[in-house]
Amino acid sequence: MSKHTLDQLVDELSALTVLEMAELKTKLEDKWGVKASAGVAMMAGPAAGGAAAPAAEAEAQEFIVTLEPVDADKKVAAIKVVREITGLGLKEAKELVEAAPKAVKEQLNKADAQALAKKFEDVQIKVTVKAM
Numbered sequence: 001m002s003k004h005t006l007d008q009l010v011d012e013l014s015a016l017t018v019l020e021m022a023e024l025k026t027k028l029e030d031k032w033g034v035k036a037s038a039g040v041a042m043m044a045g046p047a048a049g050g051a052a053a054p055a056a057e058a059e060a061q062e063f064i065v066t067l068e069p070v071d072a073d074k075k076v077a078a079i080k081v082v083r084e085i086t087g088l089g090l091k092e093a094k095e096l097v098e099a100a101p102k103a104v105k106e107q108l109n110k111a112d113a114q115a116l117a118k119k120f121e122d123v124q125i126k127v128t129v130k131a132m
Contacts, residue, residue: 017086018105019096063113064106068126070097077123085116107132 016024070078075097082093082104096102104127105116113129120127 017088017092018103019086019088019092021106061109062107062132063110063129064132065104065108065113065116065120066128066130067097067100067102067104067120068128069100070125074123074125078120078125081119081123081125085119101128 013021013024067078067082075094078097079090079093082088082096083090085105086093086096088096096104105113108116117127117129
C-alpha cells in the first residue's frame with residue numbers, strides 16, 4: 001500500500017464518530033477472529049520501544065473521556081454537548097447519554113481531553129478522563 005493511500009485511510013478513520021469506531025472495531029474483530037484489547041497494545045509497546053517504554057508508560061499520551069451517568073434534569077445539556085463534540089445526530093447522542101457511563105471520545109491528547117471535560121463541567125455534567 002502506498003504512503004498516499006495510507007494517509008487517505010488515516011484521514012478517513014480520523015473522521016469516524018465514536019459509535020462508528022466501535023462498529024468498525026467489532027467488524028474487524030469478527031472478520032479477523034480476534035478480540036481487541038488495551039493489554040495487547042501495551043504488550044507490544046516494550047518490544048517496539050525498548051528502554052523508552054517505561055518512560056512512555058509513566059506519561060500517558062492518549063486519554064479517553066467517559067461520560068458518567070447523567071441526572072434527568074441535565075440530560076438535555078449533556079445531549080447538546082455530546083452532539084457538539086461528536087457530530088452525532090440527536091437520536092444517537094441521546095442513546096449515548098442514556099447508556100452512560102460511556103466513552104465519548106478516545107485517543108485524545110491530554111490538552112484536548114481536558115478541554116473536552118471542561119465543556120461538560122461547564123454545564124455541570126460529570127466525566128472522567130483516564131489514560132489509555
